[in-house]
Amino acid sequence: MSATQLVWLRNDLRLADHPAIYEAQQQGDIALVVCLTPGQWQEHNESEAKFALREQLIDTLFLQAKSLNISLHVLHLKRFSDCAKAIPALCSEHHYQQVWWQNELPVHEAQRDDKVAQALEEGKIACQRLAPDLIVPTPVLNQQNGPFKVFTPFYKRWLQILIQQLSSPYPEPKAQSESIHSDHQSFRSKDFRDDLWPADYQAIREKLWRFCHNKEAQYDEDRDFPAVPGTSLLSPYLALGAIGPRDCLEAIMYVSQQNNRDWQASVWLKELAWRDFYKQLMGHFPDLSKSLPFKPETQQVRWNDSEQLFQAWCEGKTGFPIVDAAMRQLNQTGWMHNRLRMITASFLTKLLLIDWRKGEAYFMSKLIDGEFAANNGGWQWSASTGCDAAPYFRVFNPTRQSERFDPDGEFIKRFVPELKPLSAKEIHDPAPSVRSKIGYQAPIIDYKAARKKAISAFEDLK
DNA sequence: AGACCCTTGCA
């Protein structure tokens, strides 16, 4: 029997824990399709690192699918709008009767999906659009049936729903009998850092389980220290969907039970809830997809246009060691520790008073794990323009943050080698004489004055 | 998911 069901994979590049793949296979043999839309991703400022990881994941996915006699089509398109022709065309060529996918919530993605659904309908091809790829895929709503605008109550309700709906991850698809045609040419990217971010599915699963076994219990204690490998390092895989949300949940629950801990108290799970929160917000508030702030009044903030200050931030030459180390980590590795994302974002939006959208775009252009909803949510949180954001007067003191979260300057020294000779005492804010001796940038702003200016820029809005 | 400043209470 040849395949009749087509599953369209987007940012859910995996076979296991995949509801569309599982459901589709109940109705017949399946084939898979991925649409490459590099022009669109470029418009979304997505990084080359993420693009390269996606290619690697598609390569290994292809092999994995092949071993189950499942075809994977890779369509080389430019923009989202090309999908509305390409998908129905693929269906008629191979006589697929029904197309499946998991919805995506940001505006461009939702429009793309609507257009494809419409085109399929016109071509008399059935289409099954499933809920988004979240731990709790159903909308989490308050008592007025509206979206939550504050995380904590969202989280409480989210947990309740999660407990009601608890289910195991969807199993991998079964092997099919028909032999398949394979029209995919391996990308085999030349300089992909496979050691940092393996694209092999076995290795990725191991990363998840090893984290849950060894680190998850200490996550709350360790996650704020950039010199400590205390975070999961799974974000690139979550962003592209190489691991599924229920896979994460299952690992948390299993390991918690082994260690006699309450899985509901997992702090890492709470972070995953933030992911659901920001993604669901995208669906409720289309403005978020249009470079608009959640708090409309913050449209009036008079941001600083200085290209010089912005460049200094991008390059890690602000003269604030922790900020510079963080930006250099981003530029050199395509990844930045979460605590540092908050510090650098607060620095850009508050102390430099530069538009959060410039930081948001720069992060996307460098991050291997760049994910629109989480990145936008994080930036709007830092800039105090967002939903349940930091209050406008909350300005991170980069020196204080550095002292608290990198006390020995261990992380700083890793990425700002010129500071290696300095002691733990002086590294967070070296004296002017020390700076000139070792050739390290003077601070590009005066902290106290900048803090005042930032607070009053927001107070002017009242 | 903060920081700062000014108390108070103690040495």
Added chain:
DNA sequence: GCAAGGGTC
């Protein structure tokens, strides 16, 4: 001097 606690930005 100073830690700890509270109000304010």
